[in-house]
Amino acid sequence: MSSKIRSLFQGFRSSLDGERGTSEAFPGDGSSSPATSTSTSTHDSSPAAIARRAPPTPPDEKDNHHHLKTLQRLQKGIPINPKNSSSSTDGNNHSHYEDYENTEDMTDAQQTEVNGLAHSVSHTLSLSNSPSSTFHSPVGSYSSRTTLNRPSGKQLKPFNTQDIKIVLLENVNIAAREILESQGYQIEFHKSSLPEDQLIEKIRQSFKTNRDVHVIGIRSKTKLSAKVLREAKNLLVIGCFCIGTNQVDLEYAAKHGISVFNSPFSNSRSVAELVISEIIALARQLGDRSMEMHNGTWNKISAKCWEIRGKTLGKFSFTPEIISWMRPLTKLLGIVGYGHIGSQLSVLGEAMGMRVLYYDVIPLMALGTAKQVPTLKDLLEQADFVTLHVPEIAETKDMIGAEQLAQMKRGSYLINASRGSVVNIPALIESMRSGHTAGAALDVYPSEPAANGDYFNDTLNSWGNDLRSLKNLILTPHIGGSTEVSEAQSAIGIEVGEALVRYINSGSTIGCVNMPEVTLRSLTLAEENHVRVVFIHSNRPGVLRQVNSILGDHNVDKQMSDSRGDVAYLMADISDVNAGDIRSLYESLEALSCKLINRDTHGNTLTFFAAKIMTRVLY
């Protein structure tokens, strides 16, 4: 990368850092765009047509220079011409973007150009939104973003699901929609989430066919319970266009051969930055001062307002005793859950002069001078700010209740941007009313509305109005990951969109959260009579023997199999398969079952156990 490009990019980053404002649109936001649209791509997705497509030409530095210029102009609200942005420097363009505060308000075509620029810049310069993006990253998950742009081997096509039909909910970013449409898949797009009964109805009616949905794409609101999944008889895969996957019944999905993908860290930095802003805002009671000013009240006070940095020692030299005496004056940040978000926060907190302690259920390498503590209690007793970054699982439900709040120091603060179920809200209200907890910031709630509107009251959660009445309590509508244009939302769209395409077209489960991770190198164009078999089955003895006896009629070139709990995933590339063989191969695998002994409470019972969960043949 030339130094010119690098310095341009640095300028671009600092302009982002300095000028970014975030907001999120949902239905009810007055947007005039239709809430639902169905698009049927006219692309020819046959293997031959796909193979004919030329691989994309990588943009050269000149293009980067231009893209960066354009992005800088977008960030500054300077008009550019979406049809011919290369002429944007002449100052004579009439902007299609200038009135928009964010791309949620843009048309799809305008978002497309912005995302395209961002995607192109980030791919070409190998940029990451997150300085420590490889930390804890699952194999292949982040680097996989570039895979679709590489010239690859033969593009496979599912045998028994020719027309892939996708329902996208919760305003999934345009970047994802483009990736999926470019494959010729059909997409039904919805801006908001749907409650269970409506979702079931939607699945039943989608694409005017009977439950013919192959892919569902959601964010954090849509609950894909067993009841909902049971209706989606043809579902192959779920894309969670977010980090959390607690909204999906992962076990039910796996047992029915439905793979689930998420974006493990594309919005981690966005959450960490929001938390940093909240730490300062709580320490200075910014929320209250701002609210007072909005109501016309000037209330200049310094009582119970603090800096968060460590106390500087200035030019004087102090004895170690004095230094250790001064250390407690440094504000201590306590991070619960030191994963992608927690560890980002650790770096940012230290950069602002805070000391960092963290608690996690597994031993993790400390970044900087942060220290892991053995128990949650150790952390709660010492930290001035406690911030929660754990997943929603049984162990984290009500993790912070009355007992834990009492263990926290008097005058300390609590921040929750993980999941609403992690904090017992009535206990927090009590602790704040008593003055024990000096302030809190909540981004997530046990029940959250499916769309934007006047929903934050006692109807949704019984204590909604109690929360609204509390001082020094920052309430945000689950916006931790809500940044866009080359940041969280478009990055997530690209990452999950590409994972879905890889899964549908090649069966690869790399990055999957509920299946074993299995992949094989691509088939080449020269391998004409080769097909790929994906067989998801119960993890029981004897199944592989039966599968291999079916595959054995052909030549098994390569094979990989792995299991996760009760479910096993086998992928095999076999050759010498004529077009006419594909159906019988598929049907033999579909019919596969094996005999097992199941014991009931009264003794031994001989039963037949169906081994097959799902068969896919890709050719």
Ligand SMILES: NC(=O)C1=CN([C@@H]2O[C@H](COP(=O)(O)OP(=O)(O)OC[C@H]3O[C@@H](n4cnc5c(N)ncnc54)[C@H](O)[C@@H]3O)[C@@H](O)[C@H]2O)C=CC1
């Ligand atoms: N507010 C928002 O918009 C967003 C919220 N989130 C939430 O934040 C959560 C954390 O995200 P990441 O850092 O990316 O997840 P991660 O999986 O990278 O890290 C979670 C960490 O929590 C630890 N952990 C699990 N159970 C624990 C327990 N009982 N006690 C202590 N530590 C425990 C894990 O070992 C892991 O290190 C997500 O699961 C999601 O629910 C994520 C993104 C955006």
Ligand SMILES: O=C(O)C(=O)COP(=O)(O)O
């Ligand atoms: O990524 C996550 O887990 C989040 O909580 C963000 O959710 P969202 O995409 O904003 O609904």
